[in-house]
Amino acid sequence: MRIAVIGAGALGGTFAALLSRAGHEVEVTARGAQLSAIRERGIRLSGGFGVANARVAASETLSARPDLVLLCTKAQDAEEALVQNAAALEGAAALDGGGGLDGVPVIVVQNGLDGVQTAERVLPNSECFGLLVIIAANYTTPGEVRVTTAAPSYLGRGTGPADAETLRWRGVLAEAAPVIAQSNFVGAQWTKLIVNMLNGLPAITGLTVQEVVAHRGLRIALTRSMREAVQVGIASGVRFGSLQRLSDARLRLFAHMPLWLGQLLPLSMKRRMGNVPNLGSTQQSLRRGQRTEIDYLNGAVERAGLVAGVATPVNAAITALVHEVEQSGEFLSAAHAIGRINAFG
CATH class of the missing domain: 3.40.50.720 (NAD(P)-binding Rossmann-like Domain)
Incomplete structure (x- = not known):
């Protein structure tokens, strides 16, 4: 063929x-x-x-x-x-x-x-x-x-x-x-969007995905971004598709977990990823001097949240900071990134 x-x-x-x-x-x-x-x-x-x-x-x-x-x-x-x-x-x-x-x-x-x-x-x-x-x-x-x-x-x-x-x-x-x-491919797209929340913070900090998840402050920010995305999907009437051991029931439960317990989701993803350093596709684009697709990842959550009436300050912050790194060519320290994200709300 x-x-x-x-x-x-x-x-x-x-x-x-x-x-x-x-x-x-x-x-x-x-x-x-x-x-x-x-x-x-x-x-x-x-x-x-x-x-x-x-x-x-x-x-x-x-x-x-x-x-x-x-x-x-x-x-x-x-x-x-x-x-x-x-x-x-x-x-x-x-x-x-x-x-x-x-x-x-x-x-x-x-x-x-x-x-x-x-x-x-x-x-x-x-x-x-x-x-x-x-x-x-x-x-x-x-x-x-x-x-x-x-x-x-x-x-x-x-x-x-x-x-x-x-x-x-x-x-x-x-x-x-x-x-x-x-x-239910559309529902699975939303589930993949949750998985793709792994991309933004490595692109901001220059760390690998595994390093981001291992860092407590960055892991909390990541968990918050994932929870916002799930909450937007629920408010938009999405039935999440089953993908990568994630299901509609599991994601709906995650949306209501306390933050300390919700961190188990990115930690489980890190375990499945293995030890080979993973930069994430967004960081790879930055390192090649190319535009990233952050507007179609965290930015998509931000836009859908506006339509659904759900606040998405963490996703808005990550989108803005990735664009900042695109312009400056300089990664941010983990502490600086966390402070900037928390300042959004």
Whole structure:
């Protein structure tokens, strides 16, 4: 099968390499040093899914209509990436009579809540799905990705049971990596958003996720951000999907726990993560000098809280501080970060 991966960063590179190893014809989009490295040496994958050296087609925009698209850009880049690649394929179709991108199934591999809707808006004739990824992968140097935590991914759409098309594409992806067909996908997106609260504080402090959770003051701030997110979801009428040992019942219980007891949630996540240092995707973006997707993580909780009438001072503070680090290029000490967060309320 011809599969396109738009955005060959850490996760895009991981899936491109695994799908190529499974025998699919893969084309990726990339830019700059990443594009040059992939063209010269392929994508070198190591870590949790084993070793692969995938020689894949690579260009700035897609050169041929695929059978399936994996959209693996950061959330803030998704719409522009789809528009650019659709335009490129429409231009190619005018020359050679091939088809464009609209109508090709799209699997959105992104954090946040809005990715599937964005793809549906840009490509109204495409079947669009979401893939929730728990894999931790580091884009170390151009063309090289190391998987530090291997885990299943969760494919689905909507709020109902996994449908026939979801099961079909799950079968294709499962040839390359563990994938589960997810019912109540929207609820599972909210559960993943709770998990993604792990990203903000490492990006502010420069610490690993494990170090943040081990630090008592940062762990309390993290627990507060998670609790705000769950409370916003409940107020928004969300039924949380089961994901990573989290369920609707467990998260609703967590929302009402005293803070000292609620800290068990991030501590349990740290145990499952293992000892390989995990920077989190937001910090990785900062270290590469790229914009982060914090507005689609903690910022998404803040926006949803405004609609639902739930105060989210910790998520607002984390969003603002990540943007501050983006501008300054300087991480904050743990004590400074905690003080700034507490000042928000």
